[in-house]
Amino acid sequence: MMNLSDSSTPARDGHPDILSAKAWIGKLGGSPVRPQSFAASPVLAIGHFRFDGLAEEVECPKLPFHYISVALGGPLVIEACLGGEKVKGRVLPGQSLIMAAERSNVWRWDRPTEEAHVFLHAEFLDRIADEAGNGRADISDRLAFTDTPLRHTILALTEEMQRPGSISPLFFDMAADVIARRILFRHCQKDGKAGANTAGANTAGALTARQLRRVLSLVEDRLSEDISLDDLAGAAGLSRFHFVRAFKTAVGTPPHRWLVGLRIKRAKELLLSRTTTIIEVASLVGFESQSHFGQVFLSHVGMPPREWRRRALS
Incomplete structure (x- = not known):
């Protein structure tokens, strides 16, 4: 299994998009909370950092990622200008914020905080939205909201990052899919209303016996190698969006656990x-x-x- 921690794998962590996420954290003065503070795949990066209070405004570069955070410190008051729109809110521990990709962003907050956060690649979310039949994902900037399933997923990722060894590519793939579906279902615009998107409501049936045999055959042939969600979905002849639901319906457990x-x-x-x-x-x-x-x-x-x-x- 490939190691994706910040202490190794420069080929993947060295990708320009991933480096932009690290640079963004550094611009805001982030310092690692744990020995493993950052990990990344091509579509998803996760981090756990501590930040001092930010009394003066700091302008950060635009990101190719949608940024989602969970506050672990606070409460604190955040003031920001996202895409030219000023926002302000009091963020409590456990609450989140979302900033869409490619937004100009200027930040200020009143006291030190600790954040767990993910960077979800915009092209990946668009791909999942397209596979779900929703077209392009129009994500909503949100400040100081509570989304318990999303919080649990992000915190589980930061805990997984601390385990000896590595986060497997399939685990990363599954986490990216879970987060993307949640974002599409709860935090995207449709007809002018956030959360009205019906992604995740697809009623795809279970994999057929033939599809399951193909998936199992691929796994048996490559058990000693990294296996991605795209590999499994390709063996079944489905998009990854439809594969995850169909697989769980057929087998009763998510692909990475299986x-x-x-x-x-x-x-x-x-x-x-x-x-x-x-x-x-x-x-x-x-x-x-x-x-x-x-x-x-x-x-x-x-x-x-x-x-x-x-x-x-x-």
Whole structure:
């Protein structure tokens, strides 16, 4: 599994769009809260930073991302000028704000704060909107609102970022889809009203048995490699938007959980061979490190791989 933390993978974190998100955080004086403060995929970046009070206005560059944050400090009063429109609000801990991509943005706030935030690529949200039959996504700038599912998703991402190893590409893909659907459903404009968009209401049926066989065949062939949501959707012959719903209807669990389950099942089979080392097992089932594999195995099985093997072979 590819490591996407800020301490490595310069090929992906070095993409100009990703660098623009890091530069934007730096312009506002963000400092890391944890050892792993930033991680990114091509369509989604996540961060966890602390900011001092901003008494003087600071103008930041436009972003190719839609910016969504969750306040973990405060309360604080934020004043901003987004796309030439002045906004002001009192933000409580747990509340969020959204700024659409390509907005001119000037900021000021009255006290230190801590923020968890995501940067969702605008082209990706447009793609999901198009697949949902909604055309171009017209996102709404919003300040000081509460969206519990969105908050939980963002905070889960910041926690996942702290685990040993890496965030898998499929986990990133799924998180990007969940956030995109939530944004489309609750925070986009349609007929002049925010949240009136019907994205996510698609009633696609379950995958057919033939589609499931194709997906399983792809996974079995590439279990030791990174597997993306686009790979799985392509095997089923569906867009990723329709695949996620159809897969969960057929299997009863999201694709990333299903894939982890398959990796653990295969790992158990490999652990029954005394000649295969733990680190070899980890690599064969798609984990980049033994420590990451051990943590995931422990969380699913209830004991470390070495202990499971000892008991299984005794």
